Amino acid sequence: xxxxxxxxxxxxxxxxxxxxxxxxxxxxxxxxxxxxxxxxxxxxxxxxxxxxxxxxxxxxxxxxxxxxxxxxxxxxxxxxxxxxxxxxxxxxxxxxxxxxxxxxxxxxxxxxxxxxxxxxxxxxxxxxxxxxxxxxxxxxxxxxxxxxxxxxxxxxxxxxxxxxxxxxxxxxxxxxxxxxxxxxxxxxxxxxxxxxxxxxxxxxxxxxxxxxxxxxxxxxxxxxxxxxxxxxxxxxxxxxxxxxxxxxxxxxxxxxxxxxxxxxxxxxxxxxxxxxxxxxxxxxxxxxxxxxxxxxxxxxxxxxxxxxxxxxxxxxxxxxxxxxxxxxxxxxxxxxxxxxxxxxxxxxxxxxxxxxxxxxxxxxxxxxxxxxxxxxxxxxxxxxxxxxxxxxxxxxxxxxxxxxxxxxxxxxxxxxxxxxxxxxxxxxxxxxxxxxxxxxxxxxxxxxxxxxxxxxxxxxxxxxxxxxxxxxxxxxxxxxxxxxxxxxxxxxxxxxxxxxxxxxxxxxxxxxxxxxxxxxxxxxxxxxxxxxxxxxxxxxxxxxxxxxxxxxxxxxxxxxxxxxxxxxxxxxxxxxxxxxxxxxxxxxxxxxxxxxxxxxxxxxxxxxxxxxxxxxxxxxxxxxxxxxxxxxxxxxxxxxxxxxxxxxxxxxxxxxxxxxxxxxxxxxxxxxxxxxxx
Numbered sequence: 001x002x003x004x005x006x007x008x009x010x011x012x013x014x015x016x017x018x019x020x021x022x023x024x025x026x027x028x029x030x031x032x033x034x035x036x037x038x039x040x041x042x043x044x045x046x047x048x049x050x051x052x053x054x055x056x057x058x059x060x061x062x063x064x065x066x067x068x069x070x071x072x073x074x075x076x077x078x079x080x081x082x083x084x085x086x087x088x089x090x091x092x093x094x095x096x097x098x099x100x101x102x103x104x105x106x107x108x109x110x111x112x113x114x115x116x117x118x119x120x121x122x123x124x125x126x127x128x129x130x131x132x133x134x135x136x137x138x139x140x141x142x143x144x145x146x147x148x149x150x151x152x153x154x155x156x157x158x159x160x161x162x163x164x165x166x167x168x169x170x171x172x173x174x175x176x177x178x179x180x181x182x183x184x185x186x187x188x189x190x191x192x193x194x195x196x197x198x199x200x201x202x203x204x205x206x207x208x209x210x211x212x213x214x215x216x217x218x219x220x221x222x223x224x225x226x227x228x229x230x231x232x233x234x235x236x237x238x239x240x241x242x243x244x245x246x247x248x249x250x251x252x253x254x255x256x257x258x259x260x261x262x263x264x265x266x267x268x269x270x271x272x273x274x275x276x277x278x279x280x281x282x283x284x285x286x287x288x289x290x291x292x293x294x295x296x297x298x299x300x301x302x303x304x305x306x307x308x309x310x311x312x313x314x315x316x317x318x319x320x321x322x323x324x325x326x327x328x329x330x331x332x333x334x335x336x337x338x339x340x341x342x343x344x345x346x347x348x349x350x351x352x353x354x355x356x357x358x359x360x361x362x363x364x365x366x367x368x369x370x371x372x373x374x375x376x377x378x379x380x381x382x383x384x385x386x387x388x389x390x391x392x393x394x395x396x397x398x399x400x401x402x403x404x405x406x407x408x409x410x411x412x413x414x415x416x417x418x419x420x421x422x423x424x425x426x427x428x429x430x431x432x433x434x435x436x437x438x439x440x441x442x443x444x445x446x447x448x449x450x451x452x453x454x455x456x457x458x459x460x461x462x463x464x465x466x467x468x469x470x471x472x473x474x475x476x477x478x479x480x481x482x483x484x485x486x487x488x489x490x491x492x493x494x495x496x497x498x499x500x501x502x503x504x505x506x507x508x509x510x511x512x513x514x515x516x517x518x519x520x521x522x523x524x525x526x527x528x529x530x531x532x533x534x535x536x537x538x539x540x541x542x543x544x545x546x547x548x549x550x551x552x553x554x555x556x557x558x559x560x561x562x563x564x565x566x567x568x569x570x571x572x573x574x575x576x577x578x579x580x581x582x583x584x585x586x587x588x589x590x591x592x593x594x595x596x597x598x599x600x601x602x603x604x605x606x607x608x609x610x611x612x613x614x615x616x617x618x619x620x621x622x623x624x625x626x627x628x629x630x631x632x633x634x635x636x637x638x639x640x641x642x643x644x645x646x647x648x649x650x651x652x653x654x655x656x657x658x659x660x661x662x663x664x665x666x667x668x669x670x671x672x673x674x675x676x677x678x
Contacts, residue, residue: 003193003417003671004634010195011561011633014202017275021090021206024267028210029082031263033075040074041067086264090209093320097205100163100551101156101197102142104204104324108315110144110167115443115508121173127431128182129166132189134427134500135290136419137663137672139548140442141166142507145173151309152176152300155324156188156197159558161672162548164197171309172326176300183287183297184326190286193417193672196279200324203275208320210268213261218316221254269322269338276323276340284347285354292421294351301327305344413641415674416666423674430500430675435489441482442501448508449520450482452545454490455498456527456538463531470530474523496656496675499663502544509545510552517553521546536583537657539619540664543626547668559670563632566602566639570609572625573602573640576665578612579622580647584658588613590650598647602639626668637669 044067097103105112113122126143133140141158142165150171158164166188168181176184191197208215288294304311304327311327312318318329323340415423431439441447453475457467472480493501512520524545528538550556563569577598581591592611599609629640644665648658659676666673 002638004638006193006417006634007195008634010199013195013199013275017199017203017206017271020271020274021210024210024271025083025086026079028086028264028267029079032082032260033078035260035263036074036078037067037069037071040071085212086209088209089212090206093208094202094205097159097201098555100160101158101165101167101201102144102163104155104157104201104321105144105146105165105167107317108146108167108313108321109149110146110165113143113145124178124181125168125173125185128178128185130431130504131424131427132182132185133503134430135423135674136189136193137416137499137667137674138189138192139503139506139667142510143167145170146313146315149313149315150174151312151314151329152304152307152327153311153313153329154184154188154326155321156191157201157321157324159198159201160551160670161192162551164192169313171307175303175307177296179293179296180300180303181296182291183293183300186287186290187283187297187326190283190290191279193419194279194282194286196276196283199275199279203272203323204321207268207271210264210271211261211319212264213257214265215261215319217254217257217261220250220257266338269340272323272340273336273338277342280341280347281350284351288351288354290419290421291424294354298348298351301344301348413638413645413673416638416641416671419674426675427500430497434493434497434501437486438489438493438501441486442504443508445508445511445516446479447482448505449512449516450479451486451490451501451505452509452520452524453483453527454486455493455501456524456541457487457491458531459491460531467527467530470526471523474519474526494656495660498541499544499660499667500675502541506548509549514553517549521549536579536622537661537664539622540661540668543623544664544667559630561631561633563628563636566632566636569628569632569636569640572628573599573643574609574612575617575621575625576629576640577609577643577647579617580644580661581611582614582617583661584648584650594647594650597650598643601643601646626665630669632669637671641666641669641671 113126115126117123117126122145125145129143130140138161141156141161144165144167146153146167146169149169151169152172152175154166154168154172156164156166166185168184172181172184191200284297287297291297310331311325311329312331313321313325313329322328322330325341327344328339328341438451441451453471458464468484471483475483509517509520524542528535528542566573577595578591580598581595585591585594595611602609629637632640641662644662645654648654648662654662654676656676663673663675
């Protein structure tokens with residue numbers, strides 16, 4: 001399947017998830033009813049027995065110790081309460097997770113990675129995620145580390161690529177080599193590109209309702225004296241009779257809650273296991289196809305198997321997020337039916353079979369490599385990796401230069417959501433060749449703002465002077481000086497570097513204050529409009545910034561699929577394709593011819609598309625058109641992007657400027673397109 005089919009499959013799985021949840025609800029209610037009947041029977045029998053001992057019974061030689069198993073009134077009450085608790089718990093968790101992946105990371109105790117860190121292992125993680133983001137065409141996410149978690153594990157979380165995060169345990173960051181860490185992160189990026197990340201967030205929200213009674217029992221029992229003493233330590237307290245009684249009472253209440261909630265927990269784990277187990281095999285396969293270096297992923301799995309800590313996450317919230325981890329994060333998840341991950345041996349075997357390998361060498365300890373790196377600059381350690389990655393494999397063409405040439409229009413979309421080894425090597429070399437001030441500016445909020453301004457300053461002298469004067473009036477002197485210092489190096493960059501640089505600045509820009517963000521976007525809009533022309537490339541970059549930053553500063557509705565064909569999107573397609581045609585051609589007749597070539601891709605459904613004049617292709621109409629197209633299903637998006645590729649490729653070839661424009665439009669449609677490596 002291609003990216004668009006996988007996205008449609010993920011949406012189908014979301015509907016199946018809701019169906020499984022709906023089926024689990026009456027099962028949980030029935031199980032709770034059975035528990036209530038059993039408890040009622042025990043209590044009734046207990047009372048009846050002691051009543052026969054201490055109370056004289058008239059008219060009967062023996063008491064009735066049994067109650068009817070069919071209690072309609074009790075069933076209705078149990079069903080109503082169960083539904084309220086489960087659905088209420090799910091709605092609460094869905095609302096809690098609404099801001100995105102950072103909520104999951106913070107829930108598990110994650111700490112945001114400081115991009116200015118000097119620690120070699122943390123820099124290694126930062127560099128690997130940067131390379132993966134550029135290679136896959138996704139925006140750079142925030143990176144979190146689970147401190148004091150020494151199991152080897154990682155995860156991605158988020159509703160969309162705009163609010164996603166990448167998180168790794170301290171053990172994963174500390175104990176894995178670069179190749180192993182790259183294999184793990186590639187596995188997690190595969191979950192993003194396969195549509196699993198959004199599915200996992202929905203699964204976490206829905207299943208929480210089934211788990212909430214069990215989680216409540218954990219919370220209740222954590223209030224006992226023994227639990228407090230174990231967590232806090234220190235001198236033991238002197239316990240009074242009342243304190244001991246309270247501990248016993250808390251344990252009894254917690255036990256009853258656990259006894260009632262075990263069935264919901266069982267159904268919740270079964271649903272998570274049914275949804276996530278097979279997706280792990282797919283992510284392993286995609287990660288190996290991405291990196292073309294199976295040793296990294298296999299050796300990471302082998303380290304998980306032999307590590308004293310394994311992949312266990314000690315956080316009390318690990319149960320809620322067990323299905324999103326790289327490997328099983330729970331210590332006691334041994335039953336296949338409820339396990340969220342397949343056995344490690346089976347994962348290793350499948351990778352080896354897929355790659356046709358009988359033997360994969362054991363990994364070298366990460367400490368040996370760190371001792372070698374201690375005498376060099378942190379980034380220089382990548383040179384060995386680049387040299388190995390650039391070596392052509394059997395039956396494989398030479399690795400592309402980081403300055404792409406023309407690309408055939410037919411092949412433009414073949415790698416959407418399916419990054420390959422050449423894209424990863426391309427990303428490594430691209431980042432390596434960026435000037436150091438540019439790379440440093442992508443990681444700090446104020447410097448990232450200055451870098452965006454510098455990228456938007458045009459080459460035309462008249463427009464450039466107007467833009468510089470605009471910035472001088474609007475921004476603080478130190479910010480203007482920083483922008484001015486970056487102008488020369490930003491202007492010297494190849495056009496293909498703009499989209500990756502925008503993507504790399506996003507984590508830093510998300511750390512702006514709301515007022516600073518509003519002023520920043522206003523200045524970006526003014527810089528784009530300074531030449532008084534509709535520059536589609538600048539508009540697309542502006543939309544890319546807004547799409548990925550705005551959810552961090554205000555509530556933005558999550559995109560939902562409303563169109564399963566291009567019916568209803570005829571006008572939106574006409575606006576965007578007309579704008580593309582005008583942007584690439586000098587005369588109206590040439591633009592009309594190019595437009596017709598793009599529309600030819602859409603004629604199969606016999607829809608009427610209208611070529612629009614340049615004055616009708618306003619920025620506001622383009623904004624509305626792209627927003628509507630973003631709500632289409634996978635196949636209509638694919639068809640439309642093919643039409644865009646034909647439109648921008650007037651001579652059958654997509655040039656660097658056209659390629660980056662196409663990538664920006666694909667990003668607006670939530671279709672991550674890797675860099676064009678030719």
